[in-house]
Amino acid sequence: MYQVQPEGSTDTYTLGKVVCIGRNYFDHIKELDNEIPEQPVLFIKPATSIIGEGGRIEIPPGSADCHHELELAVLIGKTAKKIAEQDAMSCVAGYGIGIDLTLRDIQSNQKKKGLPWEIAKGFDTSCPLSHFVAASRIDDPHDLQMTLTVNGEVRQDGSSALMMRKIPQIISAASEYFTLLPGDIVLTGTPAGVSQIKSGDVINAKIDQIGELNVSVL
Helix, strand or coil, X not given: CCEECCECCCCCEECCCEEEEECCEHHHHHHCCCCCCCCXXXXXXXXXXEECCCCEECCCCCCCCEECCEEEEEEECCXXXXXXXXXXXXXXXXXXEEECCEEHHHHHHHHHCCCXXXXXXXCCCCEEEXXXXXXXXXXXXXXXXXXXXXXXEEEEEEEHHHECCCHHHHHHHHHCCCCECCCCEEECCCCCCCCEECCCCEXXXXXXXXXXXXXXXX
């Protein structure tokens, strides 16, 4: 299991589950022709989905359309269960860069059949994560420039300022259903520009004040 010590902190965390929110940036909702959700769209990736800097993405053989989704990752530092929005930021230990990989073809097929689509989101290597920076070192997590390139070509270029639901809302909503434990990660949604990756691709993701994440595709 991965362990992280946020830059600027003396605390070390063993990474656990990854709680994600879908459809949290309007332009991304629009590009996939989805409806704006009335309630947060939440799902989980297991700890086995995580890979780190320099990791190799393995696309399952049953998919021919794997997409990258750049996200601001939030590291949980203390237990949160049914926590109020006004208290939620006290649970944040740090921030990092995450990529939510999605098997779009499998997800779409599962949705059409009315079946769960965890296999499209939670497969092994589906959650590349960077190092983390202590929360105290980030001026405003809701005002960070985010970019992702594939083979040097810019695919995603947005800002965390465009989140529809902000971090306290996401943490509070997630904690209504899943107890968040120290070392858990919350992914906060992706801006527009998601697209397909394939074998041999090299991915670079950057978020201001955090740094960058580099992974490749087997």
